Amino acid sequence: MNRFTLTSTEGNVRRGVLETPHARLETPFFMPIATKGAVKTLSSFDIERLGSPILLSNTYHLWLRPGLDVLKKFKGLHAFMDWDKALLTDSGGFQVFSLSGLRKLSEEGVEFQSHIDGAKLMLTPELCMEIQRTIGSDICMVLDVCTELPSTDESLHEALELTARWAKRSKEAFEKTKEGSVNPDAQLFGIIQGGTNIELRKKSAEQLLEIGFDGYAVGGLSVGEPFEEACKVLDALQETLPKDKPRYFMGGAQPHEIVAYVQRGIDMFDCVLPTRNARHGTIYRFVHEDLSKPDFFETIHVTNERFKESQEPIIQNADLNRELDQELSRYSMGYLRHLFTVNEVLGMRLATLVNLRFYLELMERIRTAIENDRL
Amino acid sequence: MNRFTLTSTEGNVRRGVLETPHARLETPFFMPIATKGAVKTLSSFDIERLGSPILLSNTYHLWLRPGLDVLKKFKGLHAFMDWDKALLTDSGGFQVFSLSGLRKLSEEGVEFQSHIDGAKLMLTPELCMEIQRTIGSDICMVLDVCTELPSTDESLHEALELTARWAKRSKEAFEKTKEGSVNPDAQLFGIIQGGTNIELRKKSAEQLLEIGFDGYAVGGLSVGEPFEEACKVLDALQETLPKDKPRYFMGGAQPHEIVAYVQRGIDMFDCVLPTRNARHGTIYRFVHEDLSKPDFFETIHVTNERFKESQEPIIQNADLNRELDQELSRYSMGYLRHLFTVNEVLGMRLATLVNLRFYLELMERIRTAIENDRL
Numbered sequence: 001m002n003r004f005t006l007t008s009t010e011g012n013v014r015r016g017v018l019e020t021p022h023a024r025l026e027t028p029f030f031m032p033i034a035t036k037g038a039v040k041t042l043s044s045f046d047i048e049r050l051g052s053p054i055l056l057s058n059t060y061h062l063w064l065r066p067g068l069d070v071l072k073k074f075k076g077l078h079a080f081m082d083w084d085k086a087l088l089t090d091s092g093g094f095q096v097f098s099l100s101g102l103r104k105l106s107e108e109g110v111e112f113q114s115h116i117d118g119a120k121l122m123l124t125p126e127l128c129m130e131i132q133r134t135i136g137s138d139i140c141m142v143l144d145v146c147t148e149l150p151s152t153d154e155s156l157h158e159a160l161e162l163t164a165r166w167a168k169r170s171k172e173a174f175e176k177t178k179e180g181s182v183n184p185d186a187q188l189f190g191i192i193q194g195g196t197n198i199e200l201r202k203k204s205a206e207q208l209l210e211i212g213f214d215g216y217a218v219g220g221l222s223v224g225e226p227f228e229e230a231c232k233v234l235d236a237l238q239e240t241l242p243k244d245k246p247r248y249f250m251g252g253a254q255p256h257e258i259v260a261y262v263q264r265g266i267d268m269f270d271c272v273l274p275t276r277n278a279r280h281g282t283i284y285r286f287v288h289e290d291l292s293k294p295d296f297f298e299t300i301h302v303t304n305e306r307f308k309e310s311q312e313p314i315i316q317n318a319d320l321n322r323e324l325d326q327e328l329s330r331y332s333m334g335y336l337r338h339l340f341t342v343n344e345v346l347g348m349r350l351a352t353l354v355n356l357r358f359y360l361e362l363m364e365r366i367r368t369a370i371e372n373d374r375l
Numbered sequence: 376m377n378r379f380t381l382t383s384t385e386g387n388v389r390r391g392v393l394e395t396p397h398a399r400l401e402t403p404f405f406m407p408i409a410t411k412g413a414v415k416t417l418s419s420f421d422i423e424r425l426g427s428p429i430l431l432s433n434t435y436h437l438w439l440r441p442g443l444d445v446l447k448k449f450k451g452l453h454a455f456m457d458w459d460k461a462l463l464t465d466s467g468g469f470q471v472f473s474l475s476g477l478r479k480l481s482e483e484g485v486e487f488q489s490h491i492d493g494a495k496l497m498l499t500p501e502l503c504m505e506i507q508r509t510i511g512s513d514i515c516m517v518l519d520v521c522t523e524l525p526s527t528d529e530s531l532h533e534a535l536e537l538t539a540r541w542a543k544r545s546k547e548a549f550e551k552t553k554e555g556s557v558n559p560d561a562q563l564f565g566i567i568q569g570g571t572n573i574e575l576r577k578k579s580a581e582q583l584l585e586i587g588f589d590g591y592a593v594g595g596l597s598v599g600e601p602f603e604e605a606c607k608v609l610d611a612l613q614e615t616l617p618k619d620k621p622r623y624f625m626g627g628a629q630p631h632e633i634v635a636y637v638q639r640g641i642d643m644f645d646c647v648l649p650t651r652n653a654r655h656g657t658i659y660r661f662v663h664e665d666l667s668k669p670d671f672f673e674t675i676h677v678t679n680e681r682f683k684e685s686q687e688p689i690i691q692n693a694d695l696n697r698e699l700d701q702e703l704s705r706y707s708m709g710y711l712r713h714l715f716t717v718n719e720v721l722g723m724r725l726a727t728l729v730n731l732r733f734y735l736e737l738m739e740r741i742r743t744a745i746e747n748d749r750l
Contacts, residue, residue: 311448
C-alpha cells in the first residue's frame with residue numbers, strides 16, 4: 001500500500017498528499033517541533049488554532065521523561081498531550097550524539113549517559129522502535145549514526161555501513177512491534193547519511209532503498225555546512241530517490257532555503273528556527289509574494305527602538321474568520337516590544353504563534369505556487 | 376454620584392455592584408494582577424476567556440516601562456494591551472519602597488533609584504495621579520507612605536500624617552487632571568495605613584474620610600503579620616468606614632483568608648498567590664462546598680510523584696459550554712506534571728489559568744453564599 005500520492009510534478013518540484021492514521025497531509029509541509037510533548041509555550045489547542053495537521057516530537061527526550069511507563073499508561077503521546085492529528089518522532093540518534101556525555105558506539109547500539117542525571121543507557125535500533133511504537137507516532141524514524149563533521153571518508157564510510165545495518169534491524173523491529181501497538185499503521189522512514197560526500201550519499205540512499213521504507217529522510221545537513229552544499233546533496237539524490245515516496249529534509253531551514261529544497265524535490269520539513277527565534281524576539285514577515293526571490297521575507301527584532309510606539313499589528317493579512325487571527329491581530333508591535341523588554345513570557349508565546357503562523361502560511365503559499373506552476 | 380450600590384448586607388458581609396467606565400463589577404470581586412501590562416503568561420484574550428471583568432496593573436512599573444510617552448501615544452493601557460474591561464492601578468508607593476535602592480522621603484514626595492537602571496527619580500502625589508490618568512485606569516489609588524514593620528509608634532504616626540497630606544494632594548491633582556484625560560470618569564481610592572495599631576488605623580481612616588474618596592483601601596497588611604492581626608484591624612474599622620463606599624483589601628490572601636475578610640466587610644481583593652504559585656507548580660482545588668470551614672480548599676504540588684500517571688483533568692467541574700474549560704479539561708495532571716518536570720513554559724501557563732479560574736470561581740461562590748445568607 002502506498003500512502004503517498006503525487007498530485008503534480010513540475011521538474012523536480014512535487015505536490016502531493018501523505019496519508020497517515022491521524023491526518024491527511026498536503027505536501028510539501030512543515031512540522032512544528034514539540035520536542036518534549038509540547039511546542040514551547042503552546043498547547044495542542046493552540047496548534048489546532050494554528051491549523052498544523054502534524055507535530056514532530058522526540059524519541060530520546062520522551063524516553064527519558066515522562067518515560068515508557070507513563071506513555072504506556074496513557075496509550076501514547078497523542079492521548080498524553082491530547083493531540084489527535086499526526087505525529088512524527090525523530091529517532092533520538094541526533095540527541096544521543098549532541099546532548100549526552102561519554103558515548104560508545106558498538107554494533108549493538110549506542111551507549112551513553114543521560115543528559116539529565118548521568119545514568120548509563122543503551123539505545124539500540126530495536127529499543128528505538130519500541131519507544132516510537134509506545135509513543136504511537138504516525139511516522140517513525142530509524143536509529144541512525146550521526147557523524148561529527150568534518151570526518152575522514154573512512155569514518156564516514158564506516159558510519160554509513162553501520163547506519164545501513166541499523167536501518168535493516170530497525171525495519172525488522174518495526175514490523176515485529178506492529179501487532180498490538182497503539183498505532184499499528186504507522187510508517188517508517190529511513191535516514192540518508194553521508195555528509196557532503198556525494199558518492200557516500202548515493203550509496204546510503206541505495207542501501208536504504210534496498211531495505212525499503214515508506215519515506216526517505218536526508219539527515220546530517222544543516223549542521224553548519226554552506227547552504228549550497230546542502231543543495232548539491234539534494235541535486236545529486238534526484239536520480240537515486242524514488243518519485244513515489246515522500247522525502248524529508250531533517251533540520252533547520254530558513255524560509256528561502258525551504259523554497260530551494262522544495263525546488264529540489266523535498267516534501268517535508270521540520271525546523272526549530274520559527275519557535276527558537278520567537279523566544280529570542282525575532283519574528284518573520286513576508287515582504288513580497290515572489291517566492292523565487294530569496295528576499296521574499298524579512299526577520300524583525302521586536303525589541304528594536306523603532307517599534308516603541310508602533311501600533312502596527314503583530315501579524316500581517318489577518319483573516320478575521322480565524323479565531324487565532326482575531327487574537328493575534330489585537331496586539332501591536334509596540335506591545336510585543338514592551339513584553340520582551342520587561343521579560344513577560346507572553347511575548348515569547350505571541351511571537352511563537354506569529355512565527356509558526358508564518359511558516360505554515362509559507363508552506364500554503366508554496367503549495368499554491370506549485371499548483372500554479374510558479375515555483 | 377455614588378457608583379457603588381449595596382444589594383444585600385448581612386451583619387458585616389456585603390454584596391453589591393461597583394460601576395466603572397469599563398465594567399459593572401459584582402462585589403466582592405478578585406482582581407488578577409497584570410503588573411507590567413500582562414498577567415504573567417496570559418493575554419487579554421485569555422483573561423476574557425477566564426471571565427474576569429477587571430485587572431490590576433502597576434503605576435510604578437508602567438511609568439518606568441513602557442513609559443508615559445508610549446502610553447500617551449496608545450491613549451492608555453486599555454488600548455496598549457487591548458483590554459476593554461476595568462483596570463485598577465496601585466499607586467506605586469509600595470514598589471518604590473520595596474524595589475528601589477536608596478530612597479529619600481520628603482514633604483514633596485519620594486526620591487529613589489530606578490530598580491532597572493539606577494536612574495534618580497522622584498514620585499510625588501501629583502505625578503502619581505498624572506501617570507494613572509495617562510494609564511487611563513478606572514480606579515486610581517493615592518500615593519501613600521509605606522512604613523517598614525516593626526516601626527515605632529512615632530514613625531508610624533509621622534508616616535500617617537504624611538500619607539494624609541499626600542492623599543489630599545492626590546485628590547486635588549486627580550480632579551485637576553480629569554478634563555481631557557482618556558478616562559475622565561475614573562474613581563480615586565484612599566489607602567488606610569497604620570500597621571497593626573488600631574488607634575492609628577482609625578485615625579488614618581478618619582483623615583481619609585474627611586478628604587472624601589470613592590472607595591477605601593486597607594494597605595500595609597499581608598506583610599508578614601499573623602492573619603488574626605489583619606482580622607483585628609478590619610474588625611476595628613467596621614464602625615469608622617462608611618457603608619456606602621467600596622472597601623479594598625490590598626495584598627495577598629489565601630482563599631480562606633478572603634472568606635474571612637469578606638466576613639469583615641471587604642468588597643475587593645487582589646493577590647499574587649494564584650499566579651505566583653502557579654508558576655511554581657502549585658494549584659488550588661476545592662475540597663468541599665462549605666466556605667465557612669477553612670479547609671474548603673487544598674493546594675497541590677503538581678510535580679508530586681502521585682500524579683505521574685494521573686489521567687485526572689487539571690480542572691474540576693468543567694463547564695463544557697466555556698471555551699476555556701474545553702481547553703483546560705483536555706489536559707491531565709500527569710501531563711501537567713510532565714510539563715513542570717521538563718520546564719516547559721506551557722506548564723506555568725496552564726497552572727496560571729487553573730488558579731485564576733479557581734479564584735474567580737471562589738468569588739462567584741462567595742457571592743452566591745452571601746445571596747443565600749450562607750456566609
